[in-house]
Amino acid sequence: MANRHSLMWRKPGRRNAERRRFHRLMRQVEAIRLRYGMSKTALAAELETTTDAVRAWMTGRTVGRQETVASIQEFLQRNHR
16 A cells, blocks of 8 residues: 555556546446346456456456456457347
């Protein structure tokens, strides 16, 4: 967790665009998950991650890294029909 000192060095809003892109990506994942009736556990297995990570992405608490974004995009390409 960030302490008070490290927060002073961050530029306000520096990751907002990244968060918006990731949120759009996760909305697409959620739509596919609901369409096929997948549980979050099954989705986590498909993305090769934990259910806690999937929940954090869905709620917007965290933003996935580049490797994660790549695997999510592959999942969307496989299931986008």
